[in-house]
Amino acid sequence: MAMMIHGFQSSHQDFSFGPWKLTAAKTHIIKSDNVEKLADELHVPSLPEMMFGDNVLRIQHVSGFGIEFNAADALKYVNNYQGVLKVACAEEWQESRMEGEHSKEIIKPYDWTYTTDYKGTLLGEALKLKVVPTRDHTEMEKLKAREQIKFFEEVLLFEDELHDHGVSSLSVKIRVMHSSFFLLLRYFLRIDGVLIRMNDTRLYHEADKNYMLREHTSRESKIANLMHVPPALFTEPNEISQYLSVKEAVCEKLEFPEKMDLNLGATQENTCMKSK
Structure with missing residues (x-):
């Protein structure tokens, strides 16, 4: 159903949030x-079955810097040489992909699940966001506050049913409130009877701050270790997430360039700098 909604209903939406232009193209x-x-x-010998190469979600400042999320860049972060899953269905899946496609003389090892730890593509030439490690976290209580949603969009970047053995998908969604915006990029993998893996990147920005917070969390559990969980939840990423083991968690600040073509109040900017 998601494929129908996201794949064949073309749309292009722009939304302004202060000095930011948010673009969602499907x-x-x-x-x-x-x-x-x-x-x-x-x-790689093959791409996901449903490859939305022209879909994009972009957050761009009037000064030119920003961040966007697209499928081609996400696939560059697939690790084709380490940790490739060797499960019963992998061989069958690979054979099915070779039928009818231009075959390569040598099939290079590659991750047929398209697992990616992509966290977005930084935009800008002279000016770019600066990635700095931080211990700050997104205050989830703020996100739970009943603030009116001014804009919401979800963009599917790719999806593959792994030869009917599960699903591998990457999607990104954003919601904009009066004082902030929140984005979630989610890679979700379910190999039936084998494992569930989820890589989430959350991006949060408050209008009075000169940075965005970016949190990347990788979770994974074997199905054998999820016997206490109702199987119906295996197909619900939001529900199964809490049962998966955290493998990695990275928090970063995406700091704005010091010189921007924008009349930001110096006092406000200095206050933000001091609060780091």
């Missing part, structure tokens, strides 16, 4: 000749 899956070209560029 269209059909890319054509087969473009799939072949992109697969060659990424040095």
Whole structure:
């Protein structure tokens, strides 16, 4: 159902949030000749079945810097040489992919689950966001506050049903309130009877701050260790998340450039700098 909603109802929406322009573009899956070209560029024999190569969610400042989320860049972060899952369905899946497609002389090892720890693509040339480690966390209580949602959009970047053995998908959604915006990029993998893996990147910005908070959390559990969980939850990422083991958690500040083409009050900027 998600494929129908996100794949074949083209739309392009822009939304202004102070000095920010938020763009959500959704269209059909890319054509087969473009799939072949992109697969060659990424040095993989195959791409996800539903590859939304032209879909994007972009957050861009009037000064040019910002961050965006797209499928092609996300696939660059797939690790094709380590930790490739060798499960019963992998061989069958790979054989099915070779039928009818231009075959490579040598099948290079690659991660057929398309697991990615992509956290977004930084935009800008002269000016860019600066990534700095931090111990600060998003205050979830603020997000639970009943603040009116001014804008909401969800964009599917890719999806693959792993030859009917589960699902691998990457999607990003954003909601904008009066004083802040919150974004969630989620990679979700379920291999039936084997494991569930989830990589979440949360991005939070309050209008009076000169940075965004970015939190990346990787979770994973084998199905054998989830016997106490109702199987119905295996297909519900929001529900199963709390039962998965945390493998990695990284918090960062995406700090704005010091020189911006914008009349920000110096007092406000100095206050933000002191609060780091």
